[in-house]
Amino acid sequence: MRTPTSPPRRSNLPPLRVLLLLPTSTYRTTAFVEAARRLGAQLTVASERPSTFEAAQPDGLLTLDFQHPERAADAARRFATEHPIAGVVAVDDDTAVAQAAIAVALGLSGNPVAAARAARDKHQQRMLMSAAGVAVPQFSLQAIAADPRTLAATTRYPCVLKPLRLSASRGVIRANDSAEFVAAHSRLSRILTAPEFAGCGEWAEKFLVEDFVPGPEVALEGLLVSGRLHVLALFDKPDPLDGPFFEETIYVTPSRLPDAAQAAIAACAQEATRALGLVHGPIHAELRWNDKGAWLIELAARPIGGRCSAALRFTAGERGRGKGDVSLEEIVIRHALGMELPALERETDAAGVMMIPVPGAGVLRDVQGIDAAKRVSLIESVEITAHRGQELVPLPEGARYPGFIFARGDSPSVVETALRAAHAKLRFDVESPAT
Amino acid sequence: MDPQSITITAEPLNVERCKFVVGVPVYNGGLRRFTAPHEAHGSPLAEALFAIPGAEVQEIIVSGNLVTVVKASTLPWQVLGKQIGAAIREALAGPVPAIAAKAEVAAGDVDDDTLYERVSRLFDEEVNPMVARHGGRVELIDVQDAVVMLRMAGGCQGCGMADVTLRQGIEGMLGQRVPEVKGIMDITDHTAGENPYFAASKK
Numbered sequence: 234m235r236t237p238t239s240p241p242r243r244s245n246l247p248p249l250r251v252l253l254l255l256p257t258s259t260y261r262t263t264a265f266v267e268a269a270r271r272l273g274a275q276l277t278v279a280s281e282r283p284s285t286f287e288a289a290q291p292d293g294l295l296t297l298d299f300q301h302p303e304r305a306a307d308a309a310r311r312f313a314t315e316h317p318i319a320g321v322v323a324v325d326d327d328t329a330v331a332q333a334a335i336a337v338a339l340g341l342s343g344n345p346v347a348a349a350r351a352a353r354d355k356h357q358q359r360m361l362m363s364a365a366g367v368a369v370p371q372f373s374l375q376a377i378a379a380d381p382r383t384l385a386a387t388t389r390y391p392c393v394l395k396p397l398r399l400s401a402s403r404g405v406i407r408a409n410d411s412a413e414f415v416a417a418h419s420r421l422s423r424i425l426t427a428p429e430f431a432g433c434g435e436w437a438e439k440f441l442v443e444d445f446v447p448g449p450e451v452a453l454e455g456l457l458v459s460g461r462l463h464v465l466a467l468f469d470k471p472d473p474l475d476g477p478f479f480e481e482t483i484y485v486t487p488s489r490l491p492d493a494a495q496a497a498i499a500a501c502a503q504e505a506t507r508a509l510g511l512v513h514g515p516i517h518a519e520l521r522w523n524d525k526g527a528w529l530i531e532l533a534a535r536p537i538g539g540r541c542s543a544a545l546r547f548t549a550g551e552r553g554r555g556k557g558d559v560s561l562e563e564i565v566i567r568h569a570l571g572m573e574l575p576a577l578e579r580e581t582d583a584a585g586v587m588m589i590p591v592p593g594a595g596v597l598r599d600v601q602g603i604d605a606a607k608r609v610s611l612i613e614s615v616e617i618t619a620h621r622g623q624e625l626v627p628l629p630e631g632a633r634y635p636g637f638i639f640a641r642g643d644s645p646s647v648v649e650t651a652l653r654a655a656h657a658k659l660r661f662d663v664e665s666p667a668t
Numbered sequence: 669m670d671p672q673s674i675t676i677t678a679e680p681l682n683v684e685r686c687k688f689v690v691g692v693p694v695y696n697g698g699l700r701r702f703t704a705p706h707e708a709h710g711s712p713l714a715e716a717l718f719a720i721p722g723a724e725v726q727e728i729i730v731s732g733n734l735v736t737v738v739k740a741s742t743l744p745w746q747v748l749g750k751q752i753g754a755a756i757r758e759a760l761a762g763p764v765p766a767i768a769a770k771a772e773v774a775a776g777d778v779d780d781d782t783l784y785e786r787v788s789r790l791f792d793e794e795v796n797p798m799v800a801r802h803g804g805r806v807e808l809i810d811v812q813d814a815v816v817m818l819r820m821a822g823g824c825q826g827c828g829m830a831d832v833t834l835r836q837g838i839e840g841m842l843g844q845r846v847p848e849v850k851g852i853m854d855i856t857d858h859t860a861g862e863n864p865y866f867a868a869s870k871k
Contacts, residue, residue: 255832257866263831270835278832282866285798286837293836543683546742558742580742613683613744620826621862633867641744 249319249570250275252309252335254328256299257282260540260618261324261562268562274570277316279309281327292316299327302334302346309335320569323514326353326400329534332514342571344534348510352534355397355441358509365508368501368528372443377425381418384442385411391445393476394421397436401538404629407445407476417477424630446530448523450474451488453502453516454537454545454561456568456577460512462503463577465561466545467495468585471649478628483652484541485585485645494522501527509534515565536561540616540637544586548578585648587638589617591627592661597635598622599662606658611642611651615659625663635661671757678749684726686745688735690756695730695767698780701813702728713759713766720751729853730767731812770813778848784811786846791818795838799824802865806838814850816842826861830854 251274253265269276278284279295287294295312297305309318318339323332329349336343344352351357362369370393375384388408394417396404404424406417421440424430430437452468468484488495502518515536521528536542547559559575567574597619606615617636619625625635640651675691694713703726708714717737718725727738737752759766788808795806803823810817818838824830834854842849 255829257829259828262828266831266835276836278836280829280832284829284832284837285801286833286841289794289798290837290840293840294832558740607680608746614680617859620859620864620867623867 248273248275249572250277250316251566251570252277252279252295252312252318252321253566254279254297254299254321254323254332254335256280256325256327259324260538261536261542264540264542264560264562265322265324265566268560268566271560272563272566272570272572274566277312277318279305297331299331302331305331306334306338310338313339320566320571322565322569323535325535325538326398326533329353333534336513342513342569344511344513348512349534351509352511352532353398354436355395355531356439358505358532359441359443361510362505362508362529362532365504367505367508368526370443370446370528370530372441374439375442377418377422377438377440381415382411384418385414388414388442389444390414391476393441393443393445394418395441395443396421396425397439397441399424400533401632402479402481402628403632404440405479406629407479413477420629445476446521446523446528447475448521448528449490450519450521450530451490451498452484452537453498453518453520455499455502455516455518456564457506457511457513457516458568458574460507462499462506462516464499464502465547465564465577466579467498469645480590480628481588482590483585483587483649484544485583485649485652486544486579487583487645489645490522494527498522498527501529502532505529505532514568515561536565539588539634540618541586541588543614543637543639544584544641546580546584548576548580582641583643583645583648584641585639585645585652587652587656588634589636589638589656589659591625591631591633591635593625593663593665594627595625595663595665596622597625597661598664600635601660601662602658606638606655609651609655609658611640611647612655613639613641615639615655625661671761674757674760676753676756678745678753680745683742683745684740685736685738686749686752688737688749688752688756690733690735690760692760693733694735694756694760695765696732697767697769698731698812700730700767700770701815710768711766712762712764713756716755716759717752720748720755723748723751729812729815731810778814780811780814783814783816783846783848784808787811787816787842787849790841790845795841798837799833802827803863804833804865809855811849814848815853816849816851817853817855820854820856820858823863823865824861825856826858826864826867828864828866830856830858830864 279297281299283296284294321335323329333344333346333349359372391409408414408417425437450470454466456463466486467488468486469488472482518532519530542561545561619635640648642648677689680686702708702714705718724741729736805821807819
């Protein structure tokens with residue numbers, strides 16, 4: 234694979250400043266902050282809520298209104314008059330649109346704002362992709378206030394009810410018949426009318442009803458360089474995602490799908506980015522594969538979520554070929570800053586991550602077996618991110634994993650086996666809610 | 669003493685950093701930190717750790733019965749731990765101290781005690797009032813060889829933005845107010861935080 238490069242921009246000048254859009258709810262803080270440090274970049278972290286150090290460190294910390302990208306862009310422009318910014322990086326769905334707006338305002342590389350907005354909204358992306366001939370499930374947009382029995386009577390089954398913006402399968406429910414549709418609608422309605430989303434705007438008042446697409450699902454991690462998609466990794470999801478909820482658990486790369494299938498999946502993702510107008514930066518796409526080919530389920534203009542990026546390591550170039558010592562976050566920041574990119578090739582080892590499933594509803598009291606899980610062969614780390622006393626909420630309502638398990642080995646199958654074995658060692662003490 | 673009788677427990681902090689708790693003291697002269705092989709000259713343990721093939725050791729910190737190793741290698745700690753344990757046992761069994769005493773502070777240099785006092789004052793007067801607004805607290809544990817060891821507590825412990833507080837806040841202030849400080853080591857067990865100010869969500 235040819236190494237994409239950007240023109241060298243600096244020599245003997247102060248380090249480039251990257252503006253990192255980091256919502257306070259992200260898992261990605263350490264990975265991105267450390268990546269910026271490793272690259273020697275000047276770092277300004279912008280969040281939607283102020284840091285208590287912002288007044289003391291005004292060049293390193295900034296508060297931006299991510300929900301209003303134009304306001305964020307105005308604030309970033311004012312900031313940049315004193316602290317020139319060379320690149321802007323978004324870490325999640327919420328910040329991707331703000332990133333595009335800031336890039337436009339500052340004349341930096343980025344996606345068109347309209348493209349970022351389209352990627353943010355599942356209905357818009359379905360419309361654009363469908364119009365461009367990308368294989369997507371048949372879909373319709375419905376109002377959450379509509380009569381579910383009427384909708385159920387005119388729906389083709391099996392179908393999937395899906396909110397327009399929530400991530401990680403939150404609120405996504407399969408229905409196989411009209412009775413299940415009505416029940417799923419009731420549940421989704423409760424999610425979208427909860428205080429967390431009340432007043433969020435039109436997106437929370439509507440939802441998609443779409444065909445359920447059978448077949449194995451994969452996650453594609455990619456980087457758009459001048460519109461061309463470079464596939465950084467293709468993850469298999471070996472646990473069947475057939476519903477009724479779609480909890481993501483294990484990701485393993487490289488994919489075990491045939492080469493032709495992988496090529497078709499990559500081509501589908503590339504077409505999807507063109508349909509949306511995305512040209513720059515990381516993308517994360519979910520696709521399915523069956524006898525009709527590749528289906529684009531969702532695409533986001535951001536890198537992989539949670540802490541899953543720790544499963545990915547990339548070669549540093551000819552000198553380090555085969556050995557992974559460059560993180561995904563370093564690639565993303567390098568690209569944003571216009572720095573030379575390393576070979577966009579993942580290390581030769583197989584790697585995987587398990588997003589630990591929520592063991593049940595209730596308050597987490599303790600987690601046992603962590604050391605035993607760490608001792609499982611090929612396990613690199615077990616990270617419990619939920620804290621004692623935290624309320625655990627399963628899908629489709631939940632929004633947090635209890636933790637992550639990482640493994641690396643010679644083949645995808647041994648990595649998958651290791652992840653399952655490590656998970657089996659964990660014991661979650663969850664106090665069930667009072668009934 | 670039979671070196672094989674020495675207990676060593678590895679406590680990986682992350683893929684880059686692992687703490688080894690040794691059953692006997694390794695260095696009683698405070699804290700010694702090595703950031704390059706040439707600094708290890710005269711300290712057999714540090715020399716041996718830097719020389720482990722494929723480990724790409726970047727930093728070694730020894731204090732009391734703790735040996736912290738920072739590596740760039742992607743080799744897992746399960747693999748390297750055995751070699752590091754063997755190096756520790758061999759160095760402790762050797763005829764010279766595993767870690768040489770640190771050199772006297774040269775005239776004009778700022779000693780750690782002075783730095784400790786200045787950092788402590790900065791924490792008390794400015795840093796902690798700031799983090800207290802989010803229910804947090806930062807404890808100065810030690811300053812050794814100009815490296816500040818701290819522990820975060822309260823709302824900072826396990827907070828999704830703890831690294832921002834550490835790197836963009838505290839480190840920045842130290843750089844401006846106590847520029848002699850060479851680095852920060854956060855020894856917080858963030859997994860044990862029970863009331864983080866910002867908790868992470870799925871994406």
